[in-house]
Amino acid sequence: xxxxxxxxVRILDVCSLAAGPYCAxxxxxxxxxxxxxxSPEGDPARRYxxxxxxxxxxxxxxxxxxxxxxxxGVTLNLRTATGRRLLHELAKQADVLVEDAPPQEEKALxxxxxxxxxxxxxxxxxxxxxxxxxxxxxxxxxYPLNTYHAGGEGFLLPGEPTFSMFPDREPIKAGGxxxxxxxxxxxxxxxxxxxxxxxxxxxxQHIDVSGQEVQLQLNRMSLIKLTxxxxxxxxxxxxYEFGGIFKARNGYVICRPTEDxxxxxxxxxxDDPALKDERFKARxxxxxxGPEINKILARWLAEQDKEDFYLKIGGSGCPAGYFAAxxxxxxxxxxxxxxxxxxxxxxxxxRFLYPTVPYKMPASPARYDRPAPLLGQHNAAVFCDxxxxxxxxxxxxxxxxxI
Amino acid sequence: xxxxxxxxxxxVRILDFTWAAAxxxxxxxxGFLGAEVLKVESVRRLDLMRRGMSKLYEGFDNSPHLNxxxxxxxxxxxxxxxxxGRDLAIAxxxxxxxxxxxxxxxxxxxxxxxxxxxxxxNPSIVVLAAANGGSTGPESKFAGYAGIFNALGGLxxxxxxxxxxxxxxRDSVDLRVGSALAFAIVAALYxxxxxxxxxxxxxxxxEVVTCLAGDQILEYTMxxxxxxxxxxxxxxxxxxNVYRCRENxxxxxxxxxxxxxxxxxxxxxxxxxxxxxxxxxDAYARKKNEADLxxxxxxxxxxxxxxxxxxxxxxxxxxxxxxxxxxxxLADEHLQARGxxxxxxxxxxxKQTNVGVPWKFSRTPASIRRPGPLFGGHNPFVFGExxxxxxxxxxxxxxxxxxx
Numbered sequence: 177x178x179x180x181x182x183x184x185v186r187i188l189d190v191c192s193l194a195a196g197p198y199c200a201x202x203x204x205x206x207x208x209x210x211x212x213x214x215s216p217e218g219d220p221a222r223r224y225x226x227x228x229x230x231x232x233x234x235x236x237x238x239x240x241x242x243x244x245x246x247x248x249g250v251t252l253n254l255r256t257a258t259g260r261r262l263l264h265e266l267a268k269q270a271d272v273l274v275e276d277a278p279p280q281e282e283k284a285l286x287x288x289x290x291x292x293x294x295x296x297x298x299x300x301x302x303x304x305x306x307x308x309x310x311x312x313x314x315x316x317x318x319y320p321l322n323t324y325h326a327g328g329e330g331f332l333l334p335g336e337p338t339f340s341m342f343p344d345r346e347p348i349k350a351g352g353x354x355x356x357x358x359x360x361x362x363x364x365x366x367x368x369x370x371x372x373x374x375x376x377x378x379x380x381q382h383i384d385v386s387g388q389e390v391q392l393q394l395n396r397m398s399l400i401k402l403t404x405x406x407x408x409x410x411x412x413x414x415x416y417e418f419g420g421i422f423k424a425r426n427g428y429v430i431c432r433p434t435e436d437x438x439x440x441x442x443x444x445x446x447d448d449p450a451l452k453d454e455r456f457k458a459r460x461x462x463x464x465x466g467p468e469i470n471k472i473l474a475r476w477l478a479e480q481d482k483e484d485f486y487l488k489i490g491g492s493g494c495p496a497g498y499f500a501a502x503x504x505x506x507x508x509x510x511x512x513x514x515x516x517x518x519x520x521x522x523x524x525x526x527r528f529l530y531p532t533v534p535y536k537m538p539a540s541p542a543r544y545d546r547p548a549p550l551l552g553q554h555n556a557a558v559f560c561d562x563x564x565x566x567x568x569x570x571x572x573x574x575x576x577x578x579i
Numbered sequence: 580x581x582x583x584x585x586x587x588x589x590x591v592r593i594l595d596f597t598w599a600a601a602x603x604x605x606x607x608x609x610g611f612l613g614a615e616v617l618k619v620e621s622v623r624r625l626d627l628m629r630r631g632m633s634k635l636y637e638g639f640d641n642s643p644h645l646n647x648x649x650x651x652x653x654x655x656x657x658x659x660x661x662x663x664g665r666d667l668a669i670a671x672x673x674x675x676x677x678x679x680x681x682x683x684x685x686x687x688x689x690x691x692x693x694x695x696x697x698x699x700x701n702p703s704i705v706v707l708a709a710a711n712g713g714s715t716g717p718e719s720k721f722a723g724y725a726g727i728f729n730a731l732g733g734l735x736x737x738x739x740x741x742x743x744x745x746x747x748x749r750d751s752v753d754l755r756v757g758s759a760l761a762f763a764i765v766a767a768l769y770x771x772x773x774x775x776x777x778x779x780x781x782x783x784x785x786e787v788v789t790c791l792a793g794d795q796i797l798e799y800t801m802x803x804x805x806x807x808x809x810x811x812x813x814x815x816x817x818x819x820n821v822y823r824c825r826e827n828x829x830x831x832x833x834x835x836x837x838x839x840x841x842x843x844x845x846x847x848x849x850x851x852x853x854x855x856x857x858x859x860x861d862a863y864a865r866k867k868n869e870a871d872l873x874x875x876x877x878x879x880x881x882x883x884x885x886x887x888x889x890x891x892x893x894x895x896x897x898x899x900x901x902x903x904x905x906x907x908x909l910a911d912e913h914l915q916a917r918g919x920x921x922x923x924x925x926x927x928x929x930k931q932t933n934v935g936v937p938w939k940f941s942r943t944p945a946s947i948r949r950p951g952p953l954f955g956g957h958n959p960f961v962f963g964e965x966x967x968x969x970x971x972x973x974x975x976x977x978x979x980x981x982x983x
Contacts, residue, residue: 351737404643
């Protein structure tokens, strides 16, 4: 679709796993032409399940399929001089390059900004690494687990009620690859801003994104509580005086009836007279008798369907929700109304639903024209049709381990 | 009035009706990028950050939270419920590039400030509305905040121990909404710069969270199965967890992804037995015997601080990092060297130390140029200079409680 936001913008994605690829995906979903450059062995993400049909295959990885929608795919071995030369040929024709090389390896891979800038001064290069490209820890090795915990959010999870149930256990990360996607979003906003600026200036630049600093940014409220209020947050006490997470018949709900009118609405829905106790009517009373209120709520909610409860209370203005499993998300009437999921057909993994984007832009909508690429799927299209190599040369590159 | 041209969005002006955390984080990021953000508040509709969070603050200008979420923004006091207030808002729309709000759907419409009205005043205006479920739909009028977005969005379900309830991620979820909002605003502004077209961008906060669970959702859409909570565990790697260290409530994360890293870990731990133990002979075996492995590693980490363990392991190219508390983060030499924190002078609060900007742009840096605004602190500039109203008008409007 030519009216998508980043139509005509050419991006090289030289990233692995989740953070960098997700950054490029966000741009691809909004119309950019993205060429994903993988090593001949393929992005390590391809080894991550779940696998379509439970067949562990590099073309069936949920992580890879999700992070790489709308991209073309080529292979290049950047540890070869020829591989780097071909990357730079592509970079000459590109507007953006996203990369995640550790700073101590970037030059050897031809991915350092000094080199790329000489290749193409207009190039916007965005680097997404666990600790950034500079600084005493920039050469540290990190998997997503380490980056997330290094950023401060892990230390504060889980809160209540889980912490009271298991106070001696280790702090935990957010589920799945959320922390990596956080980094990807910050990379994407930087790319978009640099492109905006480049429209007037005609110049590229380098943007350095640190996964640790992204987590720190997302937890600025916890940091300011330390510096301005001398509050040293831990996992203890991270709950509410009343309300919170409760077990329902078929899952869990959250309810936070902070104001008087919220609590009144709750009393109308919860048909247990014990909740209508005089002592709970005013906020001060609720703060004082929180555990008692929660006992009543827990007893009643244990019998309720999580979605029924949410629908009964939701319209009243009292904040409440249920903990949605993927199945619930797919079946959600609200998400169906928003057409949030879209079907994408992949030649090997098959046809199924994917999340789209949370921002509807009618003048420049997200589009899903292609699935994630097969490994090396567009080698011919890119190296031959665009760079002018012959098919014989392509074979030669393959045989010498360049692609 | 400082007019520093800096940042890639220098020259962009945003009318900001957001409040609390999610919306303001988005416009905060836009401001870091150089946009001039006009933050509209009213005594009738106070940004609850002015009151504070767990600690409550008197008056309008005593909240460190309000300051932190609103660096760079210009403070505008304007009562939108008054006809003249509404007219002034329209006048501001006509000199802005974008408008952002995170009210419940219908609030701006009811005030006579719906998208069609704004577009009449400024045909290429970009309007972004961020609400719980978006602006339409069966649940769109339901109340939401970070805890609800996290639950409805699907990330809470995925977070926790295998045998525990799901987990609240609390305020950081609001900032995730803001982060997605910032991307959407910049994207819409970029589109407008290319085509001249504005538009109404309809954002759903709960969907922001759902996107963060995307790969996990595919397990259901591909295979009809819901994934389950995994704590810190990985599907493949072992060791891959967070391990207790010497002092109370201190921890180090360790992850091993290759045989080289495994051998290096054994060397650092000084354990030949570990290296030759058949239970841990390869990645498959290590994953199978993960519980035993974690116990043995804990015996090593328990004798050390997270920093000691990390340095020893990183020296051997094993991925390790402390599970950082806020105190750890503030003192961290790497973050200090990176300039991750800023000291900002606030006219009432004095010197404040806050998290800085999240990207390093080489040519057009993001920046923090001003503290968060005093309540209505820039009314003279916004109405006098930007809108060009004579001083007498501004005085009259203030007296009439329109600029309130």
